Amino acid sequence: MKNQYQNPLGSLVKLFNAPTQLVNFLSYMLFFACGLTCGIILTFHVKRISFNLQVSSSSLSPTPPPQLSIPPMPELSKANRVGLKEFLKPTNVMHDMEDEELLWRASVTPKILEFPFDRVPKVAFMFLTKNSIPLAPLWEKFFQGHQGLYSIYVHSDPSFNGTEPDESSPFYGRTIPSKEVGWGNVNMIEAERRLLANALLDFSNQRFVLLSESCIPLFNFSTIYSYLMNSTQNFVQAYDLPGPVGQGRYNRKMYPPIAIQQWRKGGQWFEMDRDLALEVVSDKKYFPVFQRQCTGSCYADEHYLPTFVSINFWERNSNRSVTWVDWSKGGPHPNKFIRTDVTEAFLEKLRSDNKCEYNGNSTSTCYLFARKFLPNALDRLLRFAPKVMHFN
Template identity: 65%
Template sequence: MIEAERRLLANALLDFSNQRFVLLSESCIPLFNFSTIYTYLMNSKETFVEANMIKNSQWKKGSQWFQIDRYLALNIISDKTYFPRFIENCNNGCYSDEHYLPTFISIEFGKRNSNRTLTWVDWSKGGPHPSKFIGKDVTIEFLEKLRFGSTCEYNGIRTTTCHLFARKFTLDALDRLVKYAPKLMQFN
């Protein structure tokens, strides 16, 4: 997975107009319209890679869904110190897509990182996978909770706009998402 992510970043970096990079899954949805998401990312002073400490003081684990800037993307694809160690040693219970970036970024670029993700995920039911959402789960109230139901810091200021994306939405949620998007997200 990490090799694939590095190749994606390397290709995206070929276009010099690309300044921010967002990795999402196929089950993610935007919680805001494009201009709101673009402005949030472009004006951010930090990157968004979740990193939680586990066992070893430098070993980190977090979501593989990240939002980074060009500077960090260049450092990820040119990393010749940590990446080879992960390739060599990450096996049996080690998931490189959940360990490599959080560890690398925490050690080398911790001050540039917010230590949070912009992708809302529901882990409340426990288990190895987050909750899935189907059509009947999608309501205006639920989407508003995802959009403004958390508190975080953005550029040093407390805000309730903490998540720009949410996952895991199934295909049958699409009809309701399309129905509510114009009202909530000002889509046309």
């Protein structure tokens, strides 16, 4: 009879003696060991991360982030408001722009033609001078009482350090940044373009007239303002002149942008509208040709604008100037007028003894300005101007 109670140790030995059961046991033990190891490693890393976060938190907590103090937005009133009209109207003609920057800024023009405010068109009077304007007292009488209808720009030699006009003068603070001008060469055209560019910064300027320090007005302000604002054309003198002082100044290297048949001559004293002024300061085709090729006896100031306008805008040009000069004595320069030349009869003759075309009709009012009047003629001009030109 077998023993009813078997030996436990023997049973365990039998278990290990079975190959399949031994493999299963070892697998369980290996799995258990791997799990235990992973648990220990994970616990260690969790404790370290928690410790680092506590250290970081404790180190930052004593220094709270700074509180930004944002000032309240100021209330805009009519007194300090900078509206569109004020933004577009430069209060000071002085700036530090280089010519390239100035010309680019001046060439900017809106695509929307209607202005979003009431705009009074102005005439820009641009004085190209060597030094001061000796006939300024006459011009001051001319401008008197017409504020808001004109702008003044003065381009003088940068070395000129004369006395600034009185604050009551319309010339006060109207001198633009200038460069040295070589009269007759391409620097003269650069100065004219510089004047135009500065005047174009004011969107209210619609007509632009170039004057010298020896120019005088022949009519009162209202007459000249109406004449220019109602004009359908520009006033750039341009004509084809054979001979050495005309076509003889043409340089064959200017071809093909400029052909000899397109070469024109004229006076430098012009008047033009805003559209043409924008084209002049934006010109990158013809002006560089003059810079490179119009040298020596080629006087750029007598040929650039007449040629440029005739090639591109001949239908909008009157081919005449509104500034009278006297070439009757011949020579390279027009006649100069001194004190004794100025009489009432002489001024009246300049105002009406002419025939020309204006807006398609014949007229005797052809010249609005005249030159060259010397400084010693000022006292007689001041005496006769109120009577002849109907100032005030």
